[in-house]
Amino acid sequence: MxxxxxxxxxxxxxxxxxxxxxxxxxxxxxxxxxxxxxxxxxxxxxxxxxxxxxxxxxxxxxxxxxxxxxxxxxxxxxxxxxxxxxxxxxxxxxxxxxxxxxxxxxxxxxxxxxxxxxxxxxxxxxxxxxxxxxxxxxxxxxxxxxxxxxxxxxxxxxxxxxxxxxxxxxxxxxxxxxxxxxxxxxxxxxxxxxxxxDHPPREEQEKAFIKALKETIEDQGVALVPAFSVGRSQEVLCILEHYDFKGRIFLDGMARWASKILLEYPTFIKDYDLFVRALKRARWIEDNHDRFKAVSEPGVIVTPAGMLVGGSATWYLKYIYKDENCGLFYVSYQVPGTPGRRILETGKVRIGRKEKKMRARVGYFELSxxxxxxxxxxxxxxxxxxxxxxxxxxxxxxxxxxxxxxxxxxxxxxxxxxxxxxxxxxxx
Ligand SMILES: [Zn+2]
Structure with missing residues (x-):
């Protein structure tokens, strides 16, 4: 000692x-x-x-x-x-x-x-x-x-x-x-x-997440996945690639720059080939024109902020909240007081200055x-x-x-x- x-x-x-x-x-x-x-x-x-x-x-x-x-x-x-x-x-x-x-x-x-x-x-x-x-x-x-x-x-x-x-x-x-x-x-x-x-079993959560995304797309909806730029966004893309998810996938916000940085560090990624394939599969959103295109057809949009505190996730929310075929799918804990948590607790979403009823489906998956x-x-x-x-x-x-x-x-x-x-x- x-x-x-x-x-x-x-x-x-x-x-x-x-x-x-x-x-x-x-x-x-x-x-x-x-x-x-x-x-x-x-x-x-x-x-x-x-x-x-x-x-x-x-x-x-x-x-x-x-x-x-x-x-x-x-x-x-x-x-x-x-x-x-x-x-x-x-x-x-x-x-x-x-x-x-x-x-x-x-x-x-x-x-x-x-x-x-x-x-x-x-x-x-x-x-x-x-x-x-x-x-x-x-x-x-x-x-x-x-x-x-x-x-x-x-x-x-x-x-x-x-x-x-x-x-x-x-x-x-x-x-x-x-x-x-x-x-x-x-x-x-x-x-x-x-x-x-304790977290629920990981694989179970992954499968439930994929199922929710698939159902949304089959119903001609858009699935919005608010995720942190570093780590969680890339994890979501890797999950989609691992389960061979078919359908359009978009990546927006700072998650794109974080992904670009990570491409330079293969030794810090578990399965670099999977990671590269996952990133290639996703279309990178450049501007509002791309954003309108992304919400106009069924697909999955992965974007910060993870708890809907700003970021382009809030831009998409305006377009999906009133459509029950669309979905908002959380992949991380929502801190009390954040807009993300408020939707979970009240079923209401703040759009501009108004409180609106969240008609889109809402899911929560623990991919901690x-x-x-x-x-x-x-x-x-x-x-x-x-x-x-x-x-x-x-x-x-x-x-x-x-x-x-x-x-x-x-x-x-x-x-x-x-x-x-x-x-x-x-x-x-
Ligand atoms: Zn941390």
Whole structure:
């Protein structure tokens, strides 16, 4: 058992909530940040500030804005190295620029900082070891969440620290499941998104999804699939290709640019041939003329935003909501308060300033990119009784109950930290 006493952990964000993921590690005289995220949407929120000149490295687990969105803040007066995978760097750049475009509030950084972030990146492939100074070893492992996503193993003077990032331990059509070396880990930061909930069997969901799309098209309708640009859109296209879906398929919005980036990273895709075929099968929407064409005949339209918060999905919704032969098919969890969730709860849709009845059929399929409850507990069981756990990235109830269950079921030490909380002198 290695000495944990030299490690200090401060939670800067992303605890008891989803958004603003950020953990500061202080050890061996170095300050290392694990993610530095924002909240997506029009009104941005950032983690607790850090003196960026004192940061020795930032490790970015994946491109999603709730993990990457605040990183440019660190480059206003400093140039700390950013350690991540090449696919994550390119996707993060795309999503950060998009975040800057849609933000209503003035941002504390601009394109100059994003460029500096890129310039100071250190790109690692999975399982490639990187040494920061003499005694700190950093390794990234495939996290199976979105292309390029990683979990992080740090070895600091023999103390092993593992951060799950967002993780999926089951195989999807797009990605290999997470795989990592979890031997003798002393400190664990683990996501809690689905700590209280299991997913229905994946293949069942895929088949039900395909069936709903087929029925819509047979009824001469248009099937709208709102999906996140990075990961979920490509996953949907791969599912369609895997089941040899016949019929017109369209891809719109930023999902197109994300797909283009991913074409350059075959090693981050499970079945690159399937992926290429899936992308070729889809017609890329260029402008409103194409959009009108897409809604004029039966077909499937895959487009952001995944929860109908803006994006071209809202453009299509205007054309399909009143037609009962058309369908709106969700492929991800809809956060309370979002337009996507409102349709599910009330059967009503806001068009312009008016509330209208949703006449199109509505379906919900769980094609999650996060581990469900069973998989999270399977992960916990891989550790030793003297591992210290911190549950992060989940709604308040999830993170608190997850830590409680880790303590009660196994007798392990587990905390659900709050923002700003600092831990040192392990075990406490
Ligand atoms: Zn994520």
């Amino acid at each position: 290695a000495e944990k006493n030299n490690v200090k952990v401060k939670f800067l964000g992303g605890t008891r909530r989803i958004g603003c993921s950020a953990i500061l590690l202080q050890a061996n005289g170095k300050n290392i940040l694990l993610d530095y995220g924002a909240t997506p949407g029009a009104h941005l929120d950032f983690p607790l500030p850090v003196p960026s000149k004192e940061i020795d490295a930032i490790i970015l687990t994946h491109a999603h804005i709730d993990h990457s969105g605040a990183i440019p803040l660190l480059y206003t007066v400093a140039n700390p190295p950013l350690i991540t995978t090449p696919a994550t760097l390119d996707l993060a750049e795309l999503l950060i620029y998009d975040m800057m475009n849609v933000a209503r509030d003035p941002l504390p950084f601009g394109r100059r900082e994003v460029k500096r972030m890129k310039k100071n990146s250190i790109l690692l492939n999975y399982k490639e070891e990187y040494k920061l100074g003499k005694n700190i070893k950093i390794t990234l492992f495939n996290a199976g969440h979105i292309p390029g996503s990683s979990s992080v193993l740090l070895e600091i003077n023999g103390v092993k620290i593992w951060y799950s990032g967002d993780i999926n331990t089951i195989s999807t059509r797009l990605l290999e499941p997470a795989n990592m070396d979890l031997e003798d880990v002393d400190i664990v930061f683990i996501e809690s998104t689905y700590a209280l909930k 990119s996060h581990s469900g409850r069973t998989q999270l507990f399977e992960l916990i069981e891989k550790f030793d009784s003297d591992t210290v756990f911190f549950t992060v990235h989940g709604e308040e109830e999830s993170t608190i109950k997850f830590a409680e269950e880790i303590r009660d079921r196994y007798g392990y030490t587990a905390f659900s930290p709050s923002v700003g909380e600092t831990f040192f002198q392990f075990p406490f």
